[in-house]
Amino acid sequence: MKELIILSTLGVLSLIAGLLRIKRPFMVVVIAGLLLNISVCVLDWNHNENLYNMMTLDNFALAFTIVSSTLAILWFIVANAYFQNSNTFSDHYALVLFSMTGGLLMVSFTNMVMLFLGIEVLSIPLFVLAGSHKTSMRSNEAAFKYFLLGAFASAFLLFGIALLYGSTGHFDNAGIASFLGANKISGMALAGIVLMLGAMTFKVSAAPFHFWAPDVYQGSPTMITTFMATFVKTVAFAGFYRLFFLTFMPVRAEYALLFAVIAALTMLVSNLIASAQSNVKRLLAYSSISHAGFMVITLLCMNSSSAGTLLYYTLVYSISSIIAFSIFKWVKTHSAENEEISAFTGLIRRSPFLAVVMTFALLSMSGIPPLSGFMAKYMVFTAAIDNGFMWVAICGIAGSLMAVYYYFKIIIAMFAEVHESSEIKVPANLRFVLVVCSIALLALMLFPSQISSLI
């Protein structure tokens, strides 16, 4: 309960701050609030607080809340300029914080209604934020596309819930699970599961429902894209996992193959398309989709250790994404708004620090040791092979190789010789976050089990 109160109070506070025109200091309040949220989560560990049979703050929920709040803190520090430069900063703060509240519901629900509410509270602010560059065509397009398709997905989700309710008579996940475990599965229930699976696949932007993601990611303001690619993806996956773990485990055999196909398709298609991109933002969008494919493997192999694997994967992936997107933003503003790979040419001369940190992030995303991205990929591959899905692992390896191709295009550009170049200065907040993130990428490789065996 405390977590919910903290996050929503922060959202309301930011609206009040807007009325009082407190601009600069408010960032401190938000970060303090999030730190408080993290410490409350730590204190609640192992308590399994149940709220009216609607949500349970079990360790799964708390772990994902801690991770997503940490990501949000890092994000807020990087995104400082995004808030400071806008006239309506308080709306933006409020929207982000309300979206985070939705995220909390998504990782802790024990009832279908809360899942639906969580998704809506998470997404609706995002529709607005995606279009927050009001004068940009692309930003408007992104918001519109995201909203229309998101509404579609929500409808599917709702329809799926209705079908499940019709066939099982329950809204709460435990009730549905026990009904499915006791009875032979009906066609209607199966249709409900498949509809929900489709809707959630859309939300986490995995193939074949990923088509919205590149356009939305590219059109939205870069900082909002970062938020979507890190925080939103993490909680959406946590919700996805929680839904299937709590509810549909008894009939896992019926839909396991669907997950295998989704994972394999996502890893192959997105990486293939990403290899052909020259726009870095779009390339990173496709890379984000491809990582969704790897994360789907944890849903495919759902067992006692896969929640920890998902937690580890989302954390590692999000940290490298924060690095990649924020460096992209900074390089773009210093290269005449050039979004192509050519903007990165000779970055090693312009700012060795940025080039080295970006290399870290890209190596981690391509899964090359000693960066923790390797460990994350290793865990999902091992899980896939262990569960007899060798072919999914092979698809993943083929995807990784393609990924190396496009990530290294950026790395090679960064280390190319240039004759003329202007130096890029790195502001303190960006430098702080980049240093923290790079250390985290190395440290997570050394101590993976500290994260992955949390839950």
Place this chain on the structure above:
Amino acid sequence: MLTLLLILLPLLSGFILLLTGSKNARQIALVLSLIEFGLALFALSTLKSGALETLNYNMPWIPNMGISFRLGMDGISMLMVLLSTMLMPLIVYASFNKTYNNAHTLYALMMLMQSAMIGSFVAMDGFLFYIFWEVSLIPIFFIILMWGGENRQKTTFKFFIYTLFGSLFMLVALIYLYLHTANHSFDIQALYAAGRSLPLVEQGLIMGAFFLAFAIKMPVFPFHTWQPSTYVAAPTPGVMLLGGVMSKMATYGLIRWVLPMVPDGVHEYGYLIIGLSVVSIIYASCIAIIQKDFKYLIAYASIAHMGLISAGIFAMNMQSLQGSLMEMMSHGINTVGLFFAYDIIYNRMHTSEMTKLGGIRGVESRFAFLFFIIVLSNVALPFTNGFIGEFLLILGVFQTNMVAASFAGLSIILGAVYMLRAFQKMMLGETNSLTLHFPKLEKQEIITLSIIVILIVVMGVYPKPILEITESSIQTLLQGIQ
């Protein structure tokens, strides 16, 4: 503990070099690499005194996944560690004739690579081995990317993707074996047991997956296409590391990970690999003969020698394994020698096209003399280290597969053809307008070449101490297989 120190010292050296900046970077690098060599010699004396336990180090790393930081050394590892720690100061010293931009970064990357390579030689945990194996790629990638010659972007790209491609197959094989171990562990003994319990066909597949990773790195025909262009694009210290030490990681990997892990598979399907290796020897030698550029010639000669080593390893007997280890040692030294000779010529003449050169002996006879001994060792003349290795190799392969041995023997004859012709074209004959102004050798260059030549001759005349290091380890290995 000592083994851990061998990995940590170069790692630390790398960071020291990064922090100290460009000034005196190469001197610092030389001192640090010499200390590392001293440490390796100390480890050797520990090994000789029979205190094997003191060389082992074991610390749980990720216990719930059966991964531990397990290091250990036997004679085979020891020889490889000696090779790399011995070559490192030599490579650093050889680079004194040139000033590199951002020298401290270059030397730091070399040190980091050294650390990863030693790690892969002493890792006794499958996961750890894989990590070191992959990590060693990153420094060399950046060395070539930042200090390489023409076309380096394309070549490094191909090199990286190619080698990573092979490694991923090895990763899958490792995971597969790991899942077959009794209590899910990456411990080398557990992996051995798991591999040996597999049915024959699976053993063959595992062997294939590992071999793919190693064959690309060595390289062996038909997986060699990345190598010549990468060697040509790489700066001299980089190519010395690649050809001298890094290729040995692959052959070492075969001995350490493939032979004892899937012995039945090797018995059953090993002839395929011996065949491939022999094809590789003849193919690469023939291409080396028609090369016009000396650096390409060294690259192809290297493929031929690695093919012979690979054939020897899969012949799986005492002589062939001793020969392959000896040849790995001497190939490392000779390759560094050849590339240094190339470097000397290229720095002066700005070309390495052999037909444009000629008659250098008339101008700088000391260089011609030292170079000639290196060439002779590559031709496997008696009393050079090359002879000991190749002789044992061919003898060993002969015991297992007579046909393969008779073709593999061609490597010596063909080697004589391309090596002596290259020497003749560049060093003998008429001095032309270009080589007339061949500047005298610097002191540093003479010292480097002399060290290499002394090593070649000493190892060739008295190979016993080196063979002794590995003898008992190979015996243990062969007993385990039978």
